[in-house]
Amino acid sequence: MTSEPSTARSPRAVTLEQPSLSAACEAVADGIEREALVTVFGRCSVDYEGRASSVLEAGDRHVMLKPDGAALVHTDEGQQPVNWQPPGCEHDVYCDDGDADGSGVEADADPDALVLESLRSNPDERLLVRFQRVLQVSAFSGTDENELALSGTEEDLRQRILEEPDLLETGFTPLATERATPAGAVDIYGEDSAGRTVVVELKRRRVGPDAVGQLRRYVDALERDLHADADVRGVLVAPSVTDRADRLLGDHGLEFVSLKPTGD
Amino acid sequence: MTSEPSTARSPRAVTLEQPSLSAACEAVADGIEREALVTVFGRCSVDYEGRASSVLEAGDRHVMLKPDGAALVHTDEGQQPVNWQPPGCEHDVYCDDGDADGSGVEADADPDALVLESLRSNPDERLLVRFQRVLQVSAFSGTDENELALSGTEEDLRQRILEEPDLLETGFTPLATERATPAGAVDIYGEDSAGRTVVVELKRRRVGPDAVGQLRRYVDALERDLHADADVRGVLVAPSVTDRADRLLGDHGLEFVSLKPTGD
DNA sequence: TATTATATTTCGAAA
DNA sequence: TTTCGAAGTATAATA
Incomplete structure (x- = not known):
């Protein structure tokens, strides 16, 4: 979490069980203030409005x-x-006093609800969680200096081919990665043993029709870009293809090479 | 949560703070057994192996x-x-006794770690979380009988056009939704005032090149299916398009109509 | 079960 | 900031 290698705080977990809504509110506010990870469990309703909108009636x-x-x-x-809100929101917490008539006389009465509000801009979005009962509030602080190391990605597949181009086909020569075309960037751009241009689209897993459409766009764009008479080969590299995708490949004169991101 | 309208349990939250690893293990096991939602906060490392694989060193x-x-x-x-595991896994929890030499004499010693293991099949995947320190364990039970009501979806956009086809263009007549083609199902299939076939692809938000490729696949497939001389119009309906997508639409003789899922 | 397309996708990188 | 494509995508609908 907050990375402070030399002054690492002890991890901390502050918990309230069955708090009043007021006490819960204070604990949440304190947690947000301290930049802790705050959790609340209880009975709540949720409203969202933004790119879409949603309502969720009361539940735990x-x-x-x-x-x-x-x-x-x-x-x-x-x-x-x-329901959710992506990073970048401003969190707010307050108690709803249930002062429906606006008289103001209920200021010290038990609040009706604990409200969590998360606001975002660009796009404007609002998430509102209204608790009528809170069973637990926690605020967690700690440190986390390590990042996830992931393998088996499309990037691994690319590296695999660049290090051993013959895996694609004998005599294949990679010339560029992420080569720009009017239709977007091509994963691997190269040429075959006969000097023909080859466009390679990589997928880490079994592919469907969408990947074929993507490859087709790149091949089309390159053929126009390199002149009408250009002979551009399109090769889809993935562990496997679905039947429909395989038919589409055939329809458009595209090729397929079976290869996994890792050598197993 | 567990839906028991007539016999709704009271919501419950059982929490241990700073438990020993053994006590935490027992609490987690009990929570899983009771079909509660279990949370653990503490210092842990995470290993995942399945469709890909990952390692995450210790952190809170x-x-x-x-x-x-x-x-x-x-x-x-x-x-x-x-890291995560989708629904359908089998959760397991146990203490690692650190009996590295296999002598068995450490059976009653303090365990080295609390291990959470979530196993999935098809595909075979394993998530392993190893806690060296636990600050909190909680087990939450409750009821949740309400479902999310969401609006502003692609389905809303479809309804909007079906109820008022002129929003697409004057004289448009929807004939089918989800009409099958060799390339996949078309969102709306219909004909224009001149009796020409119209393929409509719907998107709830601003679209890029991929949506154009998708529409193109459907139009191609239908032209082949209905005979070579068939004149099929392709219309992309979305709030807006990116520049590149707009160019692609033009290149392939496809059309665009600006429409949002809701009437605002 | 496998396939297909959507999603308030999220996320990251590049222009 | 916007655009574009990847993701261990997840999820739902469909065959």
Whole structure:
């Protein structure tokens, strides 16, 4: 988390169980202030408005507010949050006093709700979580200086071919990666043993029709760019293709080479 | 969460602060057993192996295990978890006794680590979180009978056009949705006032080159399917297009109509 | 089960 | 800032 190699704080977890809404509010505000990772579990309703809009009526859910501005609302199902906000938001927390008539006399009464609000601009988006009951509030602080090391990506597949071009086909010579065309950047641009231009599109996993369409766009664009009579080969490299994609490849005179990101 | 309308349990949150690894293990096991949503915060390393593979060295992170088999590892940054497992996994928890020499004499010693393991099949994937220190374990139970109501989707855009086809163009007549072609299903299939076939591709947001490629595939496929002399119009409907996509539309004789999912 | 396309996709890199 | 394509994408619908 906050990276302070020389002055690493001890990790800390502050927790309130069954707090009043006021106490929960204070704890959340303090957590946000301290740039902690704040979680709230309880009965809440959720409203979102922005690129789309949504309403979620009351239920018990787990909400996480991150110091980078991200917000996540999780039910007990699914890998994906039911509602969220990407990093860059401003988190706000307050108690709704239920002063519906505007008289102001309820200022010291028990609040009706604890409200978490996460605002974003560009695009303008608002996430509003209204808790009617809070079972737990926590604020977590710690350090995390390590980054994820991932392998088996498309980048690994590219490296594999650049280091051993014959994996694509005997005599293949890579000339450029990310070569620009009017239709976008080509993964690998090169030529075959006969000197013909070869456009290579890489995919780390089994591909469908979309990848064929992508390759086709690049081949079309290059043929126009290099002149009408240019003979450009298009090669899709992936572990495998679906039937429909295979048919599309054939229809458009494109080729396929089976290759995985790693050598296993 | 677990939907039991007539016998709704009270929501519950059981929390241990600064537990021993053994106590944490027991609490996690109990939470999984009870089909609760379990969270663990502490210092851990994470290994993943499956479609790809990854390693994440020690740091303070928040882990969530859901009763449907999903697992999430969150750092204090990003909307996305740094590691995860989709629903359908089998969660397992155990203490690593650090009995490296296999002598068995350390059976009652303090464990070296609390290990969370989430296994998936098809594809075979394994997520392994190893805690060397646990600051908090919680197990949450509750009820959640409400589903998200979302608007502003591509489906809304489709409904909008089906209810008022003139929004696309005067005299447009929708004939089918999801019409099958050799290249895939077309969003809306219809004909214009002159009786020409129209293929409509819908996007809820600003589109790039990929959407043009998609529309092109459908138009191509339908022209072949309906005979070589068939005159098929392709119309992309979205709030807006990027420059490159606009050029591609022109190159391939495709059209664009600006329309948002909702009438605002 | 495999395929296909959507998504409030998120994310990162490049122009 | 916008654009573009990758992602261990996840998710839902469909065959």
